[in-house]
Amino acid sequence: MLTTPERHLIDKPGLTTTVPREYVHRAALSEVFLxxxxxxxxxxxxxxxxxxxxxxxxxxxxxxxxPMLLCETIRQCGMLLSHTAYDLPLGHQISWSRVQYALNPQAMRIGTKPAELSLHVTCSDVRTVRSVPTSMVMHIEAVRDGSLLAVASIGFTNYSPAVYERLRTGRSDATRLSESAPMPPDPVSRSVAGRQRRRDIVLSPTQERWRWQLRVDTAHPVLFDHPLDHVPGMLLLEAVRQAGHALDPSSGGALMPTSMDVSFNRYVEFDAPCWVEAESVSSGIGGARRSVRVNGLQGGTFAFTATTEMTDMSSV
Structure with a gap:
């Protein structure tokens, strides 16, 4: 006959929680999706x-x-596995070099309960120094309810605290740099950015039609979930999305970035303007989809380059 403690263990249902927030470099538990x-x-x-x-x-x-929720999930996936599967010590910095994804918009439909995803990850080009990973590429297939939701890849480099401090040459104090960042300029209109809230707009108008200043609000509770010493990659991806929408704001917010390919060439700093430029690319896609090229320039050099496919969801 089972004792009470043993029976309690057998009858107890399986419980689900998130992974530790430290593994995905988040301060708020509500922002952990893994x-x-x-x-x-x-x-x-x-x-x-x-x-x-x-x-x-x-x-x-x-x-x-x-789709930016997919990108954040991909980001967290890279950090989680770096720390848990490859023993990257906490406190090391992880910097993106490239992010790619392509998704099935129908699989992104919101259901009657939270979406449960399985991310099948294969790692390649894993480089280590003294058994600590210094760089790798992760290839990801995201599956939802047995159907392929998206394919993605991320490439990134890892830096120890000492190496990162040397690399940043006096720019590694995240709290000081976040607090001393300039006030963000006025944003473009909500209809141009395709966002409902002024606070979520990351583009500011300029005298040139398809050129904007990157708008960085270090007090944003999600994009700056914790102090950072440079503009985060997720904000740059959001800039790509909003620039793609701004080329055709007449769509009324129905445009979805169903694919992106973004290369990060250097950190985007707080103390100098970053200019975001966009243009439509003739790709022969036609119909409800069009390809857009977006560049981010700071200090006369390309900080990031991107292409995105914007899909008119009213036609899908």
Whole structure:
């Protein structure tokens, strides 16, 4: 006959929680979307995630989840596995070099409960120094309810605190730099950016039609969940999305960035303006989809370059 403690263990249902926030470099528990991980092969893993039906910044549109929520999930996946599967010490800096994704917009539909995702990850080009990973590429297939939601890849480099401090040459004090950042300039209109809230707009108008100043609000509760010493990659991806929308604001907010390919060439700093330029690219896609090229320039050099495919969801 089972004792009471043993019976309690058998009857207790399986419980789900998020991974520790420290593993994904987040301060707020509400911004952690990953729920677990396991090894599935040589340099292969399965990571689980859950998306809320609504979010304060990754705002659902056209009854579908925001693709930037996918990007944040990818970002967290890279950090989680770096720390847990490859023993990267906490406190090391992880810097993106390239992010790519392509998604199925129909699989982004919001259901009657939070979306449960499985991310099948394969790591390649893993480089280490004294058994600590210094760089790698992660290839990801995101599956939802047995259907492929997206394919993605991220390439990144890891820096120890000492190496990062030398690399940043006096710019590694995140709290000081965040607090001393200039006030953000006035934003473009909500209709141009395709965002409902002024605070979420990351572009500011200039005298040139398809050129904007990057708008950096270091008090933003999601983009700056904690102090940073440079403009975060997620803000730059949001700039790509908003620039793509700004080329055709007449769509009324129905445009979704169904794919992106972004290369990060240097850190974007707080103390100098970063200019965002966009142009439509003739790609023969036609119909509801069009390709857009977006560049970010700071100090006369390309800080990031990107292409994105904007899909008119009213026609899908």
């Amino acid at each position: 729920t677990g991980w396991e090894k599935s092969g040589n340099d292969a893993f399965t990571v689980t995630a859950q998306w809320p039906r609504s979010h304060s910044f990754y705002t659902p549109e056209h009854d579908k989840h925001d």
